[in-house]
Amino acid sequence: MFASVFVIALGLCYCSRASSQSSLGLPRLFGPSEALVKTAIVMNCELLTFPEDEPILLQLFREGNHSRLFAEYTSLERRVADFPIYVQPYHEGNLECVARAQNNSLIEPTVSNIHYLKVIVCCCDCPAEPVKGAEIEVRSGSVDLFEGNMLELRCKLKAGNHVSYKWLLNGQLVSQSLLHDDRLLINRTTSQDSGSYRCVASNSFNQTDFFTSNSTEVVITVREPVKGAEIEVRSGSVDLFEGNMLELRCKLKAGNHVSYKWLLNGQLVSQSLLHDDRLLINRTTSQDSGSYRCVASNSFNQTDFFTSNSTEVVITVRDLVSTPNISFTVLKEDFQNYSAVVTCRSTRGTPPVTFSLYNSTEVIASVTVEEQFATFKVPLILGQDLGFLQCQARNGDNATYSEKIPLEVVPVGGPVKMPYTYDSGENYDVIGVTFYCKAEKGTHPRYQWFLNGTLLDDRGSFYYVDHQPPEMAMLMLSVGDSSAGTYHCEVSDSFDNTTAISSRRLYLDKHTLNRLPVWVVAVVFGSFTFLILLVSVCCGLGVVFRRRHYGEKSLLDFEMERMTPVYYGKLDLSHYNEDTDVVNAARWGEVDQASLDSVDEWPQIEEEKKTLEDEPAEEP
Template sequence: MKNKQELCLLPVLVVACLVSKMGGSPLSSPILIGPDKAYLNSKVVFQCRSPGSPPPITYELLKDGNHLVATSNDLQDDQSATFSLKISVTSEGSYHCRVTAGGNTGLSGTVLLQVVIPVSGTMVTSDPNPPILYEGSRLVLSCDVTRGSHLSYTWFYNRQEVTSSPTSPLTPLLLWPVGNTLVVERVTAKHAGNYSCMAGTRIKTNSRFSSSGEVTVRVKAYLSVPQISFTISKEGSSYRGNVTCRSSRGTPPVTFYLFLDDKEMGSDVAMESLVAWFPVAIVPGRDMGVVQCRVESDAQRLTSKPLTLEVVPVGGSPKVDVEYLYRADSKMAAARLQCLLSLGTFPFFSWSLNGSILLHPSEGVSSHPSHALADEGRTLLLTEITLEDTGYYRCRARNSYDVTSAWVESEPVLVQVTEVSMTTLEVIAIVFCCFLMLTLAGGVACVMRMLNRQRGIVASSEQRGRERAANERRFSEHFCIIPDPLPLTDITTRPLRSQ
């Protein structure tokens, strides 16, 4: 029986011996330590450890599966191996370590290595190019490099870093970098300036950067409709006109054109401004035609309103219109005098008080500090009315372009200080209060009259009732009162019952 049991155990022992000879007990998983990123042409170190493995140990560094990179043997039970590699473009991939000890083999986990190419040749490109565009257009700036990988980008506007932080001073400009681009959907004048970028890579504490030069972005404003005006001057016995064409908004250079009765009379290129002047022939009192201005840029063409080129000499009878200004306490505070002129394209005004001339601003300072002239002398402001300012005021006018022309003068108007003067609003309030009081008084009187009348009617009714009762008593004492017979409709008949 014992021999039979030994014979049964013999195959088991043979199998165990074969297994021991083929591979022995399995190894624990090795550990591979190495970088996940490395600069091109730099040196990196991979370390493979297999704790608990008996010597001799063979370490193999494999790439992308089974491609053998390096081998190391451990004969002294150090249980680790170090592999030094110089990084090339082909070094990128997945690495693992294979350990063989005592006839057993173990594989480590994978380390993914990325090769980082240092950045160089950073520059800013723009769309449109060159970066000159009108308000409302789309601007795209790109930070391009000639060489580099795994890059991060930083943008600068007028040497200030552009960030997405809401507290950044550049946030109102809506500059949002995306990848290596900086996009502005609708540019404004505030977006004009100098832009630059910096591209860089960072591997732990080792950073490498490359900065671009600055690119100047110009934002052009659209032109406004030109305004046209003209002046006249006298040179000896002849007259000369000067037409001014002006746009209040836009970006030069622009070209102005002058048309007289739809015929081009001249042009002028404004390089640094938005105004141009054109000499024209002119005669006072004569219609010289209709002039118009046109302004052109590389994106617009605008024309002014037509203007009749006619100078009407000063004439007619001026009139002074006086308006008093009052304080909150209804006391006079100031006065405004306006000289109304019926004829005259270019008048020159002058004022006088009690026959004394008040100087025009172009001639000097007025002797009265409380006097101020406005609207090219057409309006005289009395900022403080005192006894010295009380008197008769006149205005007169002549042609501003001819100092030898005759004056036309208005009638004198008296301006004096009044102690109290109620405003229109106060007068309306007083009248309304009086009307309200009269209405209330009338209403009360009507109500009282109605009450008294009602009391009189009640009293007279009671008096008539008493008199009627007294008359009935006296009549009943001397006569027999027979009541009125019943009407036939009130008499009912009943049939007799049969016995």
Template sequence: MSHTYWSDSEEISIHTSCWTMTKRTFFLLVILGFCAMWQKADAQITLGKPKLSVPSRSLVDSYENFYCELDKILTNQTILYQWFKEGNLNKPLGEYSSHSKEPATFPVHVKLAYDGRLICKASVQNDSEIIPTFSDLMDFQVLVPVEGAHIISSPTLGDLWEGDNLSLQCNITKGTYVLYNWLLNGVQLLNDSSNNQLTIPRLSSQNRGIYACLAKNNLNETHDYTSESERRNVHVKEYLSTPEISFEVVKHPKGNFSAYVKCQVAKGSPSINYTLFINNHVAHIVSSEHQHALFPVHIVLDQDMGTVYCQADNGRTPVQSRELKLAVESVGGPVRIRLEKAVRQDFEVYGVWIYCSVEKGMFPRYYWFHNKKSLESPGPFYRTFHPNDAGLMVTLHPDSAGFYHCEAFNSFDNTTGVSSPTILITYEAFNKIPTAVAATVFTVFSLLICAVLACCIYGVVLRKRRVRKYMFRLKDFTDMHGIVDDEGVDDKIEEIEEIEEIEEDEYEEIEHDDVDTEAYTEDMEVVQASMMEDSDKSEEEEENNLDNYSF
């Protein structure tokens, strides 16, 4: 075995040669990769984006043409078009090979399986290197005519009571893209047309009637494919209200009496079982299709026959009436009349209402008489009111004047009755002024005249007193003027004026309401003028006296 030994220089040369070859190989591979990528990129831009044209909706088993074409074709090779349903791109539903760049046409026999979103694929036939392109998704509806519509109710329509919940569902055996309309007694209800279910949360009598659903779908907005379901008659049973109990008395030809007890409900669905209890014992049971029932009971007048009540039942909770005392009191005792007037705005009485009432009697009936002649209502100037004719309205005019009275009888027996007192009704009697009113008005008027006269006399006397007082003051002033000199006179005048002011103040505090201000002012002016004249005369007399004295 021989071994080869390399020198260091030779070994370095060998490594350098290997590295150079490795770099060349790497660069060659990179260039080949770029070339391959360039070819693939060139293949991608060769085909444009295809466009799929389909109708928006079609009837099942009809024939349609779908179209697909490329925006631009940059190759002369054969183009393969295929269309698919979304979600299943591995199974084409149709193919078309285009050799001269013409668009693809797909004749289609429409099936229900084609309903959904469709897409078209374009690729170069027999060349997998060129990347295929896809169109946008298109919606396609397959319409199936509606058949076999029917209503299913929950709960069943047998036993439905007010307050229950009811759900009606309109089901079909065939049909797509169906709209639903609900009708009650032929009138369309407001509901969501896309919902095949109608829910009524709380049933009432307004929900009673015949329900029907109308299922339809449209093709090109021109034709309707409809099917009306079998109708459902919804009968809502009402709960019974509290029954009312009453009775009427009937006299038989033999002279005996019976009370017909009536048990009646205001609301409630038939059939209804009525039960009458007398003294808490079952007396009669009646089944009726009406909201009332009658029970005959033998009675004796003016005798307590006990108590009665009734019970009604229509399948749910029975309801019971109040207890009623079964005692019939016949008419008797005094009869009273009450009268009310009808008055206009000018206080003229133009009519009267007369009310008649008897002291005893459970079923009284009243008859009215005018001048002992029976009145048959309505008449020319009167009419009766109240169910038992207990009231009479009379219009006042000459024909209505006269005497009125009423008579009370048993409503079930008019053989015996009692009569009321007689009253006189005339226009003059109700429209004359009463003596008491006239006396009152005359008295008030006389007192008013006396008060005015007393005020006048008091004013005259007061004025004379004031004039007399000033005359006395004037006389006192004149006497004093003859004694004192001018300075004394002035002081005296001032003193008198102060006294007058004090007296005037005192007088105003005591009798300020009775003083005649204008008369007082005039008297003051007269007194002042008189005082001025007296003062002038006194001065002249003093001058004359001084002239007579000579020194």
């Protein structure tokens, strides 16, 4: 029993030791192959495999003599250790890098490859020359490669010797396994080899003078064919309501430098909605519903083209329900039993829609339907105010409400009036008549028109009926021979036509309409006679007033007074601002004009004037 336990323990120990050994890979040692004595160089030790969270100690030794330690480096994360060495003659020989777990003795150390370093003690024929003018030469050809092609870069210098080289890709050190003196060589490129490359050349002398030259960056593009396109719905559900955001992403299993297209039901989507590999619609509508597909593509040297089509994803964008309209009709169940059939209707909204009917704030009933309308039946008492009805429509989180309408049904009653208006033509003849049918009360009336006791349809050869319940109904006629007859309308409840109220009957034909009524003729004749009498009275009053005012003076006296000459020499013109000659000239003009007007009467007037001058003057 004890022996079995011991064997198992040894086996576990061995397995643990074996698994520990397998977790620490072999390091690789790189660096310059020759160096000038008393110069600084850097040796690089790269370890690709090591346990996580285990400090690793990397040490640089002379081969076979691990007591001769040149440098060491402890790391938790970095895979490459830089060992700076100030070159001495004893550094020449085979160097190796040893990796060991610093805190775990169960993990055996591993040893790198052998790297030979030649130390030049004297270089009389090649004096020290600082590095300068580093530039990258793309020896493999194009900077635009296809995955699997070879990439070879060389760091060229304008001057410098005993140089060590480092390469950076996007600012990070490139693995030493890819370096060969002044060259970087990748036999089979992948998309991870794309980026900006830069070489750094350096040398130093006498441990005091250090020289470095950095090249400009060269961008290498390694294209990978696209494959495995799939649509990722980043906004969540594929079933959403209008107004919500839709975001789709075209994911790839492989591929870079890719261009994207999106199709909706086989049609290209607007470029304004595309953002790199994403399609973004901030506020969706029902027009955004359909089958989406993304197409990813790239090419190499304009000769090799690669395309990947995703499977289709169906997106459903539901219309929010619109504000419902509410109306009701009255249904007569039997004698004295009535109901209101209420209809709630929305003009838009993707089903299913839930409609609810409220009486004020109380819910009467609710129903979910696949249409945009629903009906409810509510008990009714005629002539009684039963409150207000209101509809609610809901789909998703959106709810809308109709207006409130009173639930009150008043039966038709009171007199029915039938006023009318008419239209006149060019000769003032009546060419059209419109009748209006109105009941005194009634919330749900039904109107009917009759000609000579015959019910009229909604439209005929000379008439048209326009129903505008509950206010009224109109009958529009074209006056002619066919429209002659006796008209009347009847009004009854739309839900109960057992009783109807009739208007008065009115006869109409075109001769009656276009004949002047007797009262019109009487008014016109009477007005004309009144005007004649009024003019006669005015003339008579004028004669009487003139006689009273002027007495027995004859017309000749009036004429003499008008024609009495004026002695202009005695006129006082001092208060006038105008020129005196101008005033006198104007007045003489007036006298002359008067003389001209009465030249035919002048002999008679002279005779009468002479007679008046011979008569003695009367005392006042």
